[in-house]
Amino acid sequence: MADEEVMEPSFSGVVQAAQRLKSVMRETPLVRSEPLSQITGADVWLKLETASPIGSFKIRGAANALFKSKQFQKTKYAFAASSGNHGQGVALSAHRLGGTSCIFVPENPNLVKTAKMEILGAKVVEQGAGFDEAREAALEACKSAEGAYIDDCGDPEAINGAGTVGYEIGRELDNLDYVFVPMGGGCLLAGTALAIKAVHPKTKVIGVQSAQAPAMHLSFQAKKAIESKATTHSEALSLRIPPPLNLAQVLRYVDNTELVEDDDLLRAGKSMLLQGHQLAEPGSCAGLAALWRSRESLKGKTVVLVVSGANLDEPTMRMVMDSTLLF
CATH class of the missing domain: 3.40.50.1100 (Rossmann fold)
Structure with a gap:
């Protein structure tokens, strides 16, 4: 956020x-x-x-949240959990703003969408049986790396x-x-x-x-x-x-x-x-x-x-x- x-x-x-x-x-x-x-x-x-x-449209929220994140401006490292479009938005926005990104996806993801995230510069990590587990893993990794977690659910x-x-x-x-x-x-x-x-x-x-x-x-x-x-x-x-x-x-x-x-x-x-x-x-x-x-x-x-x-x-x-x- x-x-x-x-x-x-x-x-x-x-x-x-x-x-x-x-x-x-x-x-x-x-x-x-x-x-x-x-x-x-x-x-x-x-x-x-x-x-x-x-x-x-997901690039809009992801980019705006990254622009406003003091933590991203400090570390240039963004994290997110996504099964598709939000992950692509975070990946491209982080890249264009001079940073890197790590996107956590549930196991057995849509390979077309994960490939797009990687093309846009993200590191993609498969973890968890569902989205909730992937999100928990992303939050933990973000905390350890002192990165910026970008959430498309409930972020103003x-x-x-x-x-x-x-x-x-x-x-x-x-x-x-x-x-x-x-x-x-x-x-x-x-x-x-x-x-x-x-x-x-x-x-x-x-x-x-x-x-x-x-x-x-x-x-x-x-x-x-x-x-x-x-x-x-x-x-x-x-x-x-x-x-x-x-x-x-x-x-x-x-x-x-x-x-x-x-x-x-x-x-x-x-x-x-x-x-x-x-x-x-x-x-x-x-x-x-x-x-x-x-x-x-x-x-x-x-x-x-x-x-x-x-x-x-x-x-x-x-x-x-x-x-x-x-x-």
């Missing part, structure tokens, strides 16, 4: 993060999708985090960094009715909603989660943390219990949350590729699945779909292509 005294995310923190990130990445494209607009009847825009340097600076997605959207569009955001641990949703509400208070921000991992949705409905099973094939949306800070921000800024079935995430991924002309992870296409389901009520509305990442492995790509189209 970034080690300055930041108690919770803020719009000023998002604006400051946007300035910092200029040295790490360019703003990602916000493009109008003519095919998806014609098909759904809405004015559909795609915020393409797939075009970030790691093909995911990670949320501020993720919030630059919403900040960029809000600055580019004058009229905006709905923003649909994929929802796993809630960092992207919390930050995006915070920034959107600061610029366009009347815009509705909707989080979309897999029905096979509904913890954040159930917690939003109950207004308290609810633990739930997570059997989804989408790593980006998998969560058993929401981080307290992320949930608090989601409850504060988000208008509603929805669930979509894993099969519909796969179908949305195929439709995004073949009809939206964009390659994305199935979980990153959660907003498209939700838009299609609610298309009648969204006709004529200006809708932004945050497409949060494009780090597919070959088996997932096969599942996407073997599925049917949404429409």
Whole structure:
């Protein structure tokens, strides 16, 4: 976690993060999708985090947290636990800021994603049967090395960094009715909603989660943390219990949350590729699945779909292509 005294995310923190990130990445494209607009009847825009340097929004939070970490500035050594995109974000950010990184992953990891972390300069350590064990090992190693531990669950600076997605959207569009955001641990949703509400208070921000991992949705409905099973094939949306800070921000800024079935995430991924002309992870296409389901009520509305990442492995790509189209 970034080690300055930041108690919770803020719009000023998002604006400051946007300035910092200029040295790490360019703003990602916000493009109008003519095919998806014609098909759904809405004015559909795609915020393409797939075009970030790691093909995911995760670089935003990782880089901002590293910028703010006094310990990283002192030792130039970053640690994290990750099964994919967050690890890549920490690896590339540490490298671009003149440091090194060590990423702990659970045993039997996704080899495509671990290879990407190594390409970006990280040392990858396999340890633990699951993420919790890998995280404990990473924290212990970080303490021994006096490094900086970068956590994407519950770090205010990670949320501020993720919030630059919403900040960029809000600055580019004058009229905006709905923003649909994929929802796993809630960092992207919390930050995006915070920034959107600061610029366009009347815009509705909707989080979309897999029905096979509904913890954040159930917690939003109950207004308290609810633990739930997570059997989804989408790593980006998998969560058993929401981080307290992320949930608090989601409850504060988000208008509603929805669930979509894993099969519909796969179908949305195929439709995004073949009809939206964009390659994305199935979980990153959660907003498209939700838009299609609610298309009648969204006709004529200006809708932004945050497409949060494009780090597919070959088996997932096969599942996407073997599925049917949404429409």
